[in-house]
Amino acid sequence: MEYQIKEPFTSDKFQELRAGDTVLLTGSIYTARDAAHKRLVEMLKQGEPLPFEVKNSVIYYVGPTPEKPGNPIGSAGPTTSYRMDAYAPTLLDLGETGMIGKGQRGQEVKDAVTRNKAVYFAAIGGAGALMAQRVEHSEIVAFEDLGAEAVRRLLVKDFPVTVVLDSQGGDLYEEGRKAYLESRM
């Protein structure tokens, strides 16, 4: 199925999504990868307020290239998600509703997705130029010192993603491969 979903990204909008569905997202999403996740979780441990509202947020695991003058962003494809596995359940339990990355997740993340009725999307890895064209605006909201790893708010329009983990426990990486192999029998 193909869906178009606009912000606010509340979890009820993601409930009908199933692994393998394609979605065009429109609205504000936040970027964070390894170093930013580490800081966010450390801030929580210290009881400090986070630099953006995690509730109903979609976080994109990306470290873009520097934008050329006149462009909102540089190349901006997903980074490999498992490196965020240590931090993702904490953010999901705080109300993060969607993650965008690529690659397999650990069991704790899968459990946190179903527990919170959230969703894990994949963007096309290695298609950073294509993804960048769907970003209309970008601004740094925290951790500017981290350079490419700073937290940015991106305004995206029809940002193409595929559902990997859905709220019912579906996993495209298992199901897609199995379906293809069965089609050849």
Add this chain to the structure above:
Amino acid sequence: MRTLHTSELTKAVAEMARETNHFLSEDVTRAISRQAKEEPWPVAKDVLERIEENIAIAGKGVLPLCQDTGLACVFLEIGQDVHIIGGLIEDAVNEGVRNGYGEGFLRKSVVVDPLRRVNTKDNTPAHIHYEIVSGDQVKITFAPKGFGSENMSQIKMMPPSAGEQGVKDFVVKVCEEAGANPCPPIVVGVGIGGTFDKAALMAKEALLIPFDEANSDPYYADMEAELLERINELGIGPQGFGGATTALSVKIKTAPTHIAGLPVAVNINCHVSRHAQRVL
């Protein structure tokens, strides 16, 4: 003796940094287009077509192919009849990386220390391999390496009794464990023999071999073909969504080894398989 000024090295490296991050070599684009046409699984075909679209956008020269513009891997084959003047070769290469990544708006992805992790902010230092060869020229190969795929690479010191079957099974196992993580369709470089370090270096060098260049040893040419087929039979598919196209190419490099050893290294690259060569 011919003299070569290091400024020429700097200039070439800077140009290649920008070039490789916007344009793929023809063997790679041809393989992706071929798979986009031949891929029987609709989801996989769709992904391959979007990868083709990405290549077209990056080719306009504004947006790099991938946001991970890589750790700069540089291979220098230096003719022993060249006298290099103007400073250290290492400094010249790093200056080229600094200029290319800065002026080219490429991402700075290098941390100065693996545990304390402070970004060097100019993508230096490059990872440089030197080889002294005959002649009076310098051949530079520039290959920015993304780490989504680098992280999925593995090495194993096998007992000689593992033999051909053990080696092949290990290569396939590494690709299966990598799954969706290294941005399939992948490129697989295999180094067999040598020492621990030599096997890993050969695996990386194997990633630089053009897809359409046949292995000169028929025994290994057959093994490459068999491995490519077995990896594609895994059904992982482009981006791991399932499909027939999991790998684009498998290349093997070998070296003599010890009577007690059978080192095997598998270096994985993503479909954005970037490298360029120049001769100065």
